[in-house]
Amino acid sequence: MHDIRCGHCARKLASVNRFDTLQIKCPRCGTINHLKAPSFPPASREHP
Template sequence: MLKDFRCGTCTRLLARVGGFTELQIKCPRCGTLNHARATSPERSPESDMTAARAAPHSSLQ
């Protein structure tokens, strides 16, 4: 079963994931670095996901 992974700042859909141990995606809309990881490798990542977000990254141009 796939689960939606959305940006923690702007809620844009970033991915649909089925299973992972660690996932890190930068949002193309707002620049927030979204990070999620399974709390335990023996458990289902979909049910034990912890999410954290970092501050948006500014472009250096």
């Protein structure tokens, strides 16, 4: 699990296992945080 924190005030916004793209507005400072996963592990790209 990874903690997602605001890039401006460092408030914890979420805990996630996996994500492709994520956009969260911080309730404390109002900053909109854009996050994108660099890549998925090879096992998740293959479909059974």
